[in-house]
Amino acid sequence: xxxxxxxxxxxxxxxxxxxxxxxxxxxxxxxxxxxxxxxxxxxxxxxxxxxxxxxxxxxxxxxxxxxxxxxxxx
Numbered sequence: 897x898x899x900x901x902x903x904x905x906x907x908x909x910x911x912x913x914x915x916x917x918x919x920x921x922x923x924x925x926x927x928x929x930x931x932x933x934x935x936x937x938x939x940x941x942x943x944x945x946x947x948x949x950x951x952x953x954x955x956x957x958x959x960x961x962x963x964x965x966x967x968x969x970x
Contacts, residue, residue, distance in 0.1 A: 898935075905932045906939030913944060 909929040912922040929936055949955065 902932055902936040903939055905929045905936040906943055909936070909940040910943040910947065913940070914947065 905928065908925050911917065912925045917925065929940065
């Protein structure tokens with residue numbers, strides 16, 4: 897349950913940092929996340945780094961190839 901609370905707080909913080917919410921809402925979210933402590937901060941920073949790398953195309957080569965279709969005999 898603790899992990900869920902920290903992950904949810906980190907998700908809100910990452911969305912607020914990305915500019916999804918207005919400034920007063922972002923400040924409120926930041927104050928709540930600050931009360932959650934270090935695990936939430938670590939998850940939030942990790943998600944921000946992942947979002948930045950993904951938007952810059954760092955994981956483009958890692959995408960899986962489409963599945964091959966099996967030829968059916970009929």
